[in-house]
Every structure is written in structure tokens, then in C-alpha cells.
Amino acid sequence: MKCRRCENKASVHMRQHKLALCKEHYLEWIPEQTERFIKKYEMFTRHERILVAVSGGKDSLSLWDILVRLGYQVDGLYLGLGIDGGIGYSDESRRLTEKFANANNLKLHIVDIEKEYGQPIPVLSQISHRGYGKPCAVCGLAKRHEMNRIARDLGYDVLATGHNLDDEAAVLFGNTLSWSGDYLLRQGPVLAGAQGLARKVKPLCRFYEREMTAYAIARDIEYIYEECPFADGSQSIFYKESLNLLETARPGVKLTFYLNFLEAKKSGNLFVDRNAGQALLHSCPKCGQPTSAPDLCSFCRMIGKASTARTPDLQL
Ligand code: AMP
Ligand code: FES
Ligand code: ZN
Ligand code: ZN
Numbered sequence: 281m282k283c284r285r286c287e288n289k290a291s292v293h294m295r296q297h298k299l300a301l302c303k304e305h306y307l308e309w310i311p312e313q314t315e316r317f318i319k320k321y322e323m324f325t326r327h328e329r330i331l332v333a334v335s336g337g338k339d340s341l342s343l344w345d346i347l348v349r350l351g352y353q354v355d356g357l358y359l360g361l362g363i364d365g366g367i368g369y370s371d372e373s374r375r376l377t378e379k380f381a382n383a384n385n386l387k388l389h390i391v392d393i394e395k396e397y398g399q400p401i402p403v404l405s406q407i408s409h410r411g412y413g414k415p416c417a418v419c420g421l422a423k424r425h426e427m428n429r430i431a432r433d434l435g436y437d438v439l440a441t442g443h444n445l446d447d448e449a450a451v452l453f454g455n456t457l458s459w460s461g462d463y464l465l466r467q468g469p470v471l472a473g474a475q476g477l478a479r480k481v482k483p484l485c486r487f488y489e490r491e492m493t494a495y496a497i498a499r500d501i502e503y504i505y506e507e508c509p510f511a512d513g514s515q516s517i518f519y520k521e522s523l524n525l526l527e528t529a530r531p532g533v534k535l536t537f538y539l540n541f542l543e544a545k546k547s548g549n550l551f552v553d554r555n556a557g558q559a560l561l562h563s564c565p566k567c568g569q570p571t572s573a574p575d576l577c578s579f580c581r582m583i584g585k586a587s588t589a590r591t592p593d594l595q596l
Pocket of ligand 4: 425
């Protein structure tokens, strides 16, 4: 298959967008799209100072790379969580983040949780007895707290994270399965700032995970392949796998799920009680059953149409 923008052979095929691009044009397309999302959701401007939270994974390193390429004022923040998991997870992710920052001459802030608070995340988790033995709850809490603290203390206007569409769709799926209204109303590409809370943005929220992998590889970004060792068997991985099954059968379903949710939220249609208008029902003039249609009920209209449509066929 050929690239949509030139005569060269396509190297990235995106069934979900019915789009194929060569490497060169793919590396143009990703920043163009990111810029579009930044503007569409009014995330930030070129006059604002951005702090991007970088974990050493493909998404956040790519996000940093894209924002720099687009000419934004953006520095990095790495949080040392003190997670080993037999693979030196935190040490390796820090090494790769520092390597990227040095190679591109970028400013990186490093905060080590153990140095700052006396214990690494797994120990803090044990001591606090939160999260049923897994440190993920304490880790999430510490990450949110520290990201906000640094953004605020160092005077950044906005905090950006590398969450991609797969992350967002999985969170949405989980919140929908449990109908967690408060979480659903808060989920989105931008969380407005408030007193003491930095504005939070997710510029990659419309990119599939595999689109970000392809970007990181095409840009020769060295990132940590391993997931956090504690993520194994997590609910979020289960939701991602379930959504991937749906996506294989219906390419694009993940994006539609997320975008239609954002639309419904924007138009105020989420959780509107449509039955509130029941008083407007009247009797259908033909069958007498209650209906909200202005004249005949939908069933009688359907039967009416079917009988007129069938007549010429039967005469043939
Ligand atoms: P996760 O919660 O691990 O899926 O990561 C989501 C986003 O949080 C990443 O894309 C990063 O922007 C940010 N993040 C995760 N871990 C770290 C970390 N150790 N230091 C800085 N940012 C992080
Ligand atoms: Fe925090 Fe896994 S427990 S990244
Ligand atoms: Zn091309
Ligand atoms: Zn506090």
C-alpha cells in the first residue's frame, strides 16, 4: 500500500483512520494531529510554561519530543518511585529519561520519593495499609501529589501527562461498568486548574497506543519496554485487553467510544433523565397507545409506510 501523501511505500497502516503513511509523513502527521488536539481542547499556548511528567515509557518521552518539535516551552519531571521488581524498573526508567533529556539538551527535574519522604513507594504502601498489598493506589496518590507540588512550586502553568487513547478508553470503560458518575464527569483531555491545583492536560489522549509505539520507534527514542512490575494482572490491563478484542472486530470502536463520550459530556447529555418528559405523551390517533410523536406513534407510522411501499411490488 502507498503512502496517502506521497508515492512511497506506506510503513504505518491505521485501519481505524483508513490511513496509511510512509515513515517521513507519519513523523509529520503525529505532531500535526497533536497540535490540532491542543488547540481543539484549549490545552495551552506557546506563551505558557509546560511541565511534562516523564516516566521513561514510550508515551511520555514521545510527548516531550513532540512538544519540543512543535516549539512549546516544555521541561520534564521524573519521579523516582523506588520500584525494583527484579528488573531495576525505576533505575532503568530514570536512566532512559535522563539520557533523552541530555541528548536533546532539555531541562529535567528529578524528584526521588525515598529521598523526599524517607521510604520508597512499596514501603510507604506497606506502612499505610492502603491498596490491599499492591502499591498502585499509594503510587497513584504520590504521583498526583508530587506532580502538582512541583508544577505549583516551580511556577508552571500546566502539567502534561502521556496518557494515550488506550489508557483513557480503559478508564472510561471501568467507570462506565460501575457507573461512577463523579469520575465520568471529571474525565477528559483537560482538567481545569483551581486554587493550588495545576491545570492538567493529556495531549496524546486521541492516539492509539500502537500509534505512539510506532512514533517512538520511528524517532529512535529509547524507552523502557517493561510495564511497572505491579501492573501485572491489574484491572486496567484487563479492560485494555477487552477493548482490544472489540477493536479487532470493529476497527475504530475505541476511538468512537471515547469521542462520543466527550461529545455527550460537552452537550450536557450525559445523565440527563429523558423520562422527565413523560407528561408530554398523548394517545396515538390510530391505535390509542401512548406516544411522544406529534401525530401517529412510530409503530403506526412504520406500518403505514410499509403498506404503501409494498403495494407497487405486489402488482408486479
Ligand atoms: P501510568 O499511570 O503509569 O499509566 O502513567 C501515566 C502518565 O503519568 C505517564 O504517561 C507519565 O506522563 C506520568 N508518569 C507515570 N510515571 C511517572 C514517573 N515515574 N515520573 C513522572 N511521570 C510519570
Ligand atoms: Fe506505580 Fe506501578 S505501582 S507505577
Ligand atoms: Zn509519504
Ligand atoms: Zn498533602
